[in-house]
Amino acid sequence: MSLSICCQWLEPRTKRDGSVIFENSIKERILQLGRYNSGKYDDNKINGAYHNNVDQLIQLVPKLVANNIKSFRMSSNVLPLFDRTGNMAQTDELLLHKFKKLGRLFLDNGIRVTSHPGQFTVISSDSDLVIANAIKELEYHSWMFDAMGFAQTPYHAINIHGGKRDRSNRMVETILSLPENVRKRLTLENDERCYNVRQLLDVSEKTGVPVVWDSHHHVFNDAGMTMDEAMWESAATWGDIKPLQHLSNTTPGLENGSFTERRKHSYYIHYIPDVQREAMEADIVDVDIEAKGKNLALLKMRKDFSLKV
Numbered sequence: 001m002s003l004s005i006c007c008q009w010l011e012p013r014t015k016r017d018g019s020v021i022f023e024n025s026i027k028e029r030i031l032q033l034g035r036y037n038s039g040k041y042d043d044n045k046i047n048g049a050y051h052n053n054v055d056q057l058i059q060l061v062p063k064l065v066a067n068n069i070k071s072f073r074m075s076s077n078v079l080p081l082f083d084r085t086g087n088m089a090q091t092d093e094l095l096l097h098k099f100k101k102l103g104r105l106f107l108d109n110g111i112r113v114t115s116h117p118g119q120f121t122v123i124s125s126d127s128d129l130v131i132a133n134a135i136k137e138l139e140y141h142s143w144m145f146d147a148m149g150f151a152q153t154p155y156h157a158i159n160i161h162g163g164k165r166d167r168s169n170r171m172v173e174t175i176l177s178l179p180e181n182v183r184k185r186l187t188l189e190n191d192e193r194c195y196n197v198r199q200l201l202d203v204s205e206k207t208g209v210p211v212v213w214d215s216h217h218h219v220f221n222d223a224g225m226t227m228d229e230a231m232w233e234s235a236a237t238w239g240d241i242k243p244l245q246h247l248s249n250t251t252p253g254l255e256n257g258s259f260t261e262r263r264k265h266s267y268y269i270h271y272i273p274d275v276q277r278e279a280m281e282a283d284i285v286d287v288d289i290e291a292k293g294k295n296l297a298l299l300k301m302r303k304d305f306s307l308k309v
Contacts, residue, residue, distance in 0.1 A: 002112055003280075003302070003309065004071030004288040005295045009060055022296065026056045031080035046085055047092065053078045054098045061105040067299065068309055071112040071286050074144070082140045083133075089143075096147060103148025112286060113150065114157040114244060115141045122163035124171040131174055135182075142182045152184040154210045155241050159187045162195030168203055175207045187212045187244065190230075192220035192263055197230040199223070201237065210237040214246035215273045216290070220263060231275045235285065245279075247272060248290035267293045269301040280307065 011025040029049035031041060057078070064072060079089055089095055106113050121134045141158045150156040162171060175183060188204065189212040190197045197218065200211045213234035215227065222230065235243040250257075251266040269291050272280070279285045291297035302309060 002070035002286045003298050003307075004073055004112070004114070004286065005069060005298050006073040006116070006288055006290060007075040008294045009063055010294045010296050022293075024294075026060060026075075028053050028056060028075060028077055029080075030077055033081065033084075036081055036084060041081075043085075043088065046081060046088065047095075050079050050089055050092070050095055051098065054095065054102060058098065058102050058105065061102070061109065061111070063295075064111055065109050067295070069295070069298065070110055070309070071114070071288070072106075073288055074113055074115045076115065076117055076137075076141070078144060079140065082143075083136045099144065099147035100149060103150060107149065112155060112244075113145075113148070114159060114288070115145075116159045117141055119161070121160050123160065123174040124163035124167035126164065126167070126170070135174070135178065138182045138186070139179060142179070142185060145185065146181060152181050153241055154185055154187050154238065154244075156185055157187040157210075157212065157244050158182065158185045159189055159212050159244070161189055161191045162200060162203070165194040168195075168199060171203055172206045175203075175209055183207075183209070189214055189246065190217050190221065190234075192217050192259075196221040196223035197225055197234055201233060204237045210234075210239075210241070210243065212244050212246060214248075214290075215276050216246070216248040216250075216263075216265075220259070227273045228275045231273075231279065235279070243285045244288065245276065245285050246288045246290050247276060265290050265292055267291060268297045269304075272301075272305060277305070 008024040009026055010022040012020050013023050014020050029052050031049055035041060082089060117137050121137045122130055123134050125131050138158060145156050187210050188200045190200055197213060204211050211234040213231055218230050248265040249270050250262045252270055254261045269289060280287055289298045
């Protein structure tokens with residue numbers, strides 16, 4: 001079993017008043033499309049952001065190793081505006097060297113790396129333009145994984161949601177048209193509204209794309225499947241690759257709150273569904289911890305639930 005933190009590493013900072021807050025220590029530089037379109041960024045600015053963001057990840061790896069964290073979800077913003085900058089990243093030999101170094105650090109330390117493109121990566125849209133942009137986003141993530149030397153398998157998952165409701169045929173059509181290096185890494189995650197596990201199992205059967213089971217989302221959209229059924233049937237879609245799953249909770253005290261309140265991720269992990277915990281303890285799944293407390297939540301969870309890693 002490996003437990004994954006998602007995109008950030010929180011560390012304490014003491015404010016002037018003496019209070020302590022926790023902030024993301026990965027100092028990722030963000031570039032905004034509007035400012036780019038208005039000419040606010042020159043090539044040096046963009047290139048500097050790219051090198052900084054990869055350098056920040058290189059500096060993160062020793063922290064993962066020191067805390068025995070064997071899985072990490074990369075941010076989608078490592079190379080902002082990647083689709084707007086021509087071949088800037090692809091032709092930067094020093095940047096390519098840094099990606100290779102980063103990938104070797106992950107691989108040599110047995111750290112599984114995945115990604116989760118954002119909500120606008122919709123491959124089941126009625127709009128051809130939306131799908132074309134989604135494919136560009138997926139290609140960007142896969143390019144980074146290729147640059148780091150990662151195998152083209154769902155072990156290094158590029159995980160997305162199903163997207164537009166009741167468009168599973170469109171989703172299948174798009175998946176089958178994807179470039180091989182994208183399709184071989186693609187995974188599909190159940191969500192609270194549009195696509196439950198049962199629907200994604202049907203898509204998986206037609207495409208071979210594995211299903212990432214999110215136990216929190218399943219509570220809201222279970223299609224009549226028990227936790228055990230959803231966990232084991234989604235795990236079976238992975239073949240010889242260790243399944244990836246997600247875990248998050250409703251904040252205690254909000255169990256009877258609104259849909260929005262209940263679906264938000266809590267800061268820490270307070271409970272683990274029995275079937276998911278058993279699978280974790282048997283080391284047959286890897287799990288992304290989608291708690292707001294990031295590494296703090298992961299380390300507390302290991303202690304609270306006596307999880308051995």
